[in-house]
Amino acid sequence: METQAFQKIYTKINQITKATCSLSAKGVGYDELAIIHGRLAQVVKIIGDNVTLQVFSGTEGIPTNAEVVFLGKAPSLKVSDDLAGRFFNAFGEPIDGGPAVEGEEIEIGGPSVNPVQRMKPSNMIFTGIAGIDMNNSLVTGQKIPFFADPDQPYNQVMAIVALRAKADKIILGGMGLTNDDYLFYKNVFDNAGALDRIISFVNTTDDPPVERLLIPDMALTAAEYFAVQKNETVLVLLTDMTLYADALSIVSNRMDQIPSKDSMPGSLYSDLAKIYEKAVQFPSGGSITIIAVTTLSGGDITHAIPDNTGYITEGQLFLRRDTEIAKVIVDPFRSLSRLKQNVIGKDTRADHGQVMNAAIKLYAEAANAKTKLENGFDLTDFDERSLDYAKEYSHDLLAIDVNISGEEMLDTAWNLFKKYFTQAEVGIKKEFSDKYWPKD
Amino acid sequence: MTTNGIVAGIIANLVIVEVDGPVSQNEICYIKLGNTRLMAEVIKIIGKNAYVQVFESTRNLKVGDTVEFAGHMLEVSLGPGILSKNYDGLQNDLDKMKGVFLKRGDYTNPLENDKKWGFQPLAKVGDMVEAGFWLGEVKENWMAHKIMVPFKFTGKFTIKSLAPKGEYTILDTIAVLNDSDGKEYNVSMMQKWPVKLAIKAFKHKPRPSKMMETGIRCIDSLNPIVEGGTGFTPGPFGTGKTVLQHALSKHAEADMIVVAACGERANEVVDIFTEFPLLDDPRTGRKLMERTTIIANTSNMPVAAREASVYTAMTIAEYYRSMGLKILLLADSTSRWAQALREMSNRMEELPGPDAYPMDLPAIISNFYSRAGFVQLNNGKTGSITFIGAVSPAGGNLKEPVTESTKKAARCFYALSQQRADSKRYPAVDPIDSYSKYLEYDEFKEYLFQNISPDWLEKLLYAKNLLIRGKEAYEQINILGDDGVPIDYHLRYWKSEVFDFVILQQDAFDEIDSSTPIKRQKYMMDKVINLIKDSYEFETFDDVNKYFRRVINLLKQMNYSEFESADFKKFEVELEQILNERRVAQLA
Numbered sequence A: 001m002e003t004q005a006f007q008k009i010y011t012k013i014n015q016i017t018k019a020t021c022s023l024s025a026k027g028v029g030y031d032e033l034a035i036i037h038g039r040l041a042q043v044v045k046i047i048g049d050n051v052t053l054q055v056f057s058g059t060e061g062i063p064t065n066a067e068v069v070f071l072g073k074a075p076s077l078k079v080s081d082d083l084a085g086r087f088f089n090a091f092g093e094p095i096d097g098g099p100a101v102e103g104e105e106i107e108i109g110g111p112s113v114n115p116v117q118r119m120k121p122s123n124m125i126f127t128g129i130a131g132i133d134m135n136n137s138l139v140t141g142q143k144i145p146f147f148a149d150p151d152q153p154y155n156q157v158m159a160i161v162a163l164r165a166k167a168d169k170i171i172l173g174g175m176g177l178t179n180d181d182y183l184f185y186k187n188v189f190d191n192a193g194a195l196d197r198i199i200s201f202v203n204t205t206d207d208p209p210v211e212r213l214l215i216p217d218m219a220l221t222a223a224e225y226f227a228v229q230k231n232e233t234v235l236v237l238l239t240d241m242t243l244y245a246d247a248l249s250i251v252s253n254r255m256d257q258i259p260s261k262d263s264m265p266g267s268l269y270s271d272l273a274k275i276y277e278k279a280v281q282f283p284s285g286g287s288i289t290i291i292a293v294t295t296l297s298g299g300d301i302t303h304a305i306p307d308n309t310g311y312i313t314e315g316q317l318f319l320r321r322d323t324e325i326a327k328v329i330v331d332p333f334r335s336l337s338r339l340k341q342n343v344i345g346k347d348t349r350a351d352h353g354q355v356m357n358a359a360i361k362l363y364a365e366a367a368n369a370k371t372k373l374e375n376g377f378d379l380t381d382f383d384e385r386s387l388d389y390a391k392e393y394s395h396d397l398l399a400i401d402v403n404i405s406g407e408e409m410l411d412t413a414w415n416l417f418k419k420y421f422t423q424a425e426v427g428i429k430k431e432f433s434d435k436y437w438p439k440d
Numbered sequence B: 001m002t003t004n005g006i007v008a009g010i011i012a013n014l015v016i017v018e019v020d021g022p023v024s025q026n027e028i029c030y031i032k033l034g035n036t037r038l039m040a041e042v043i044k045i046i047g048k049n050a051y052v053q054v055f056e057s058t059r060n061l062k063v064g065d066t067v068e069f070a071g072h073m074l075e076v077s078l079g080p081g082i083l084s085k086n087y088d089g090l091q092n093d094l095d096k097m098k099g100v101f102l103k104r105g106d107y108t109n110p111l112e113n114d115k116k117w118g119f120q121p122l123a124k125v126g127d128m129v130e131a132g133f134w135l136g137e138v139k140e141n142w143m144a145h146k147i148m149v150p151f152k153f154t155g156k157f158t159i160k161s162l163a164p165k166g167e168y169t170i171l172d173t174i175a176v177l178n179d180s181d182g183k184e185y186n187v188s189m190m191q192k193w194p195v196k197l198a199i200k201a202f203k204h205k206p207r208p209s210k211m212m213e214t215g216i217r218c219i220d221s222l223n224p225i226v227e228g229g230t231g232f233t234p235g236p237f238g239t240g241k242t243v244l245q246h247a248l249s250k251h252a253e254a255d256m257i258v259v260a261a262c263g264e265r266a267n268e269v270v271d272i273f274t275e276f277p278l279l280d281d282p283r284t285g286r287k288l289m290e291r292t293t294i295i296a297n298t299s300n301m302p303v304a305a306r307e308a309s310v311y312t313a314m315t316i317a318e319y320y321r322s323m324g325l326k327i328l329l330l331a332d333s334t335s336r337w338a339q340a341l342r343e344m345s346n347r348m349e350e351l352p353g354p355d356a357y358p359m360d361l362p363a364i365i366s367n368f369y370s371r372a373g374f375v376q377l378n379n380g381k382t383g384s385i386t387f388i389g390a391v392s393p394a395g396g397n398l399k400e401p402v403t404e405s406t407k408k409a410a411r412c413f414y415a416l417s418q419q420r421a422d423s424k425r426y427p428a429v430d431p432i433d434s435y436s437k438y439l440e441y442d443e444f445k446e447y448l449f450q451n452i453s454p455d456w457l458e459k460l461l462y463a464k465n466l467l468i469r470g471k472e473a474y475e476q477i478n479i480l481g482d483d484g485v486p487i488d489y490h491l492r493y494w495k496s497e498v499f500d501f502v503i504l505q506q507d508a509f510d511e512i513d514s515s516t517p518i519k520r521q522k523y524m525m526d527k528v529i530n531l532i533k534d535s536y537e538f539e540t541f542d543d544v545n546k547y548f549r550r551v552i553n554l555l556k557q558m559n560y561s562e563f564e565s566a567d568f569k570k571f572e573v574e575l576e577q578i579l580n581e582r583r584v585a586q587l588a
């Protein structure tokens, strides 16, 4: 980022905090970028001549006579087909040793899609993971996070989903990604021969946290280019959005804003919504689907970050270790895909909805029976059967290593129903039981 | 002379404008940014500085940019053509905007200036009139849209001339009115009204007493709401607030539905855009979209416009109520509106109240809810706005400022429970915590007695008690174990489960089950209450459990079948057989 001859250079900074510098300057636009002491910064407040800059990499070592140059534009990304296969940092600069990408320069964090120009998302994304496809079917244009404890294999599941999703482009937005995880994604995509479909914007744990704030907008600006201009189906992976929100709170605390719950800024909901709402299905066929990761602390989903996320996204996926079968499963109680009804029984067989509900209700019966057992009570015959059923259901359908088709998963469920229950106990609409209840 | 100003400071969408003349609180102004004009609203004035909230992104705005004040508050245009429209929070017609993305400063006409409407006069020259008086009507979709004396007119007027039956645009003069001094005023079919002020062109607001049929059993059959009533649905994320709002907008007995999608997901609005033009309104045989107006200010649209959107929706509802119509106003979610207030209040560095919300939040909420209601118009006709707002409590905790303030303002409380949602007992409205204050109104009790059935209230109260007793029995069973309690406890628990599964739970996505007309609700209520009152005999608790699962299964099959169809009757016969297996004493 070179400075140009005609640009005015300021050298008198009158206030420095951990994240911001203020100086007297004229003709500065809101949201504009500046270079201060060789570091990228953005205008966050203007009062008269006094301009406050947020310095992405932090203000350590910035002197009061540091050079400041304003760039006359908001953060932007050059977009073209050449983005494919490339790795960038939070500023959109290549980190893979390749040349800079040429193309149309677009300001990131651009406007929203007019709601009447959207199409109802209604194409199912098949992942082969029955815990997702059967109980939490994903749809193109959806936005959904994994709510996961840090020790759960969410990056692995996300990579499987990404590769099986049949997307034209997969865009990885990594925020505070460990170097190991970054290399994991790189290897998985490489081994699958998918690198030319992948674009990555990565901020690792080695990079300054505030830089992360640019990652989602960079990734989504690239996504919009492919979805709008090329009518492609684009899958955006954002991990870890908790670290993104943490960076928001760092900035707002340092700017002395009044925090709301859990020391998060009062605007957290709007800030996160601006990102997630970029998920869209266009009538022209292009789409942006966002699958994110929100790590939890101690499984607490009432914390402001997962809580606000839950209110924005179209459901959430929970992973859980099922000790009965010693496998990680997609938790059917706490997971939910809000858009599943757009595709259930339409992109899948007509009995899907009823089978899904019945299977979960019976699984819930087993959970009740388990509680009874733990409290030392006798089990009824029905309790015993539901416990046996639950084990098999978990193993054959919920485990994340399951990879079967939409028909197979339904047939598997019918067989389990028949094995353990009567038709009345299962309680499915008669027209479906008549058709699918396994014959002897 | 208009007031002008220049930008003196920018903090996100809060802009400080130095003004050269008088400005008023809530006045609208336009900030010039190159060739676009960004609309903003004055929210605070200190000396020469007006603090304005900009309804758009302020990116690239500079100190020194010029500002023009409009001399009025945020207004909406009221006239024929509002039905079936998709507006943003400031009443811009979203369908008239060009391009896939919203553009800053792209303000579109909410109505059509050149469309002709068939006008039919309802008054005559010489009539004494006042604001809200029906001068004539035009046909808008299926309804008679009344053309009224503008609400801004104060005092009495006489009609000097009135356009004859014919085709007119909304801008044509259709009447000339004289005030008491003989001054003349032209009236067209379009008028403007500032959204933050309530339209008060009615005689009085009596207590509401008529039931608003919603087709949702857990409302109608347990905690009914009235025409002109208020209610709210707090619930953690994913518990079914939006599904419930959509179900209400599809099935409720109203002349018009105004849906305010306030700071929620765009895809949920798309659901309405796509479905409503196809779905039939069983009452009129027309499409549902024909009675619906959508105000979409989704979560990614500008925050200040989100705050305005609920007022825009309410004002449109008030306009149609003045025509003697039954309006259902839905807002999803009012918490997002409160958060928009919080964001601005924080930017202005106001002293924060609980959870950093503005101190006057309770007053703002109750003021808004009080605009709903059942009114008697000056011509003796009645109209109503029933308002049901969704509330999204942070962390699902109902002891937070928005929920608590709303609880004081709204009369029906439909609490969505996480536990019920987790066990897929939809709609997840908690039958024990929820309430309808209207059940205490004598005039409403009388209405139920006369119009639904003499014993409706009695049955409903019986059911509430049954549910509480069922829950108590369930807790005892859990503490003492299946064997540790008398069989009677199991019976009591399972009877409450029958009511829960058959009356309360309702599949919003099933064609038949999704809406239950009151006649059918009555039939099923009678059936279920009667079988619950009957006595049964069992040897073991396990028998109770198995038996009632079968009973529930059959009743649910009935719910899924066309009312009184062959299937329905067949299941009913089968049910009777099962009941006879164990029934020892039958209710008379």
Ligand SMILES: Nc1ncnc2c1ncn2[C@@H]1O[C@H](COP(=O)(O)OP(=O)(O)OP(=O)(O)O)[C@@H](O)[C@H]1O
Pocket (backbone or CB within 6 Å): A310, A311, A312, A336, A337, A338, A339, A341, B235, B236, B237, B238, B239, B240, B241, B242, B243, B244, B264, B392, B426, B427, B428, B506, B507, B508, B509
């Ligand atoms: N009556 C119902 N019948 C069947 N399913 C339902 C019903 N109500 C809710 N659901 C299920 O619950 C999901 C979440 O419902 P909904 O979107 O209405 O939640 P919400 O309370 O509005 O959440 P948020 O606060 O995040 O907007 C739906 O996608 C649907 O799967």
Ligand SMILES: [Mg+2]
Pocket (backbone or CB within 6 Å): B241, B242, B243, B264, B332
């Ligand atoms: Mg909702």
